[in-house]
Amino acid sequence: MQVDRLIITARAQTVPSPLSSETIVERIADGSWETGGVILLATGKVGAGEQYIQAVEALQRHGVAGMIAPAFAWPFFRLCLNIGLPPLTLWEAGEIRTGDRLRIDVNSRIVKSMSAGSRYPIRDLSDLYIEILACGGLEGYVRARLAEQQTAISSGG
Numbered sequence: 001m002q003v004d005r006l007i008i009t010a011r012a013q014t015v016p017s018p019l020s021s022e023t024i025v026e027r028i029a030d031g032s033w034e035t036g037g038v039i040l041l042a043t044g045k046v047g048a049g050e051q052y053i054q055a056v057e058a059l060q061r062h063g064v065a066g067m068i069a070p071a072f073a074w075p076f077f078r079l080c081l082n083i084g085l086p087p088l089t090l091w092e093a094g095e096i097r098t099g100d101r102l103r104i105d106v107n108s109r110i111v112k113s114m115s116a117g118s119r120y121p122i123r124d125l126s127d128l129y130i131e132i133l134a135c136g137g138l139e140g141y142v143r144a145r146l147a148e149q150q151t152a153i154s155s156g157g
Helices: 021-029 052-061 074-083 127-134 138-154
Strands: 007-014 038-041 066-069 087-089 101-105 110-113 119-121
Touching (some): 007 066, 074 127, 074 138
Antiparallel strands (some): 007 101, 101 110, 110 119
């Protein structure tokens, strides 16, 4: 499958860490975080808790461009991928500051702080995960794969 280059440019917004799914839901509901078009940046594990579905839906609904953290709870991570919200594992997340302009090249697995000039490697992001994100989530990925198969069948290959 041909994957388009996935580049995200956004401003970092630091949030308290570790960050449970319940805290995400609470903070978005009370409006205490700037969310639209930002990359939420946590320096501890993100997404643990029972409200991970509500947390991911709230992040998507409020226009968050992605999340950066050194670790994610697996159900939270997987659901972010499924809806096309990039969960980016960055061990050096603590080096990025609120307000830093970030350029994230998902295909190359690099986060660059345009403010500081620093580059950080994205961890734990497989080629399959990149394809899913590039298609806007799991539904888009499945549609693209089915279309690919249909084209192959129609062309006799």
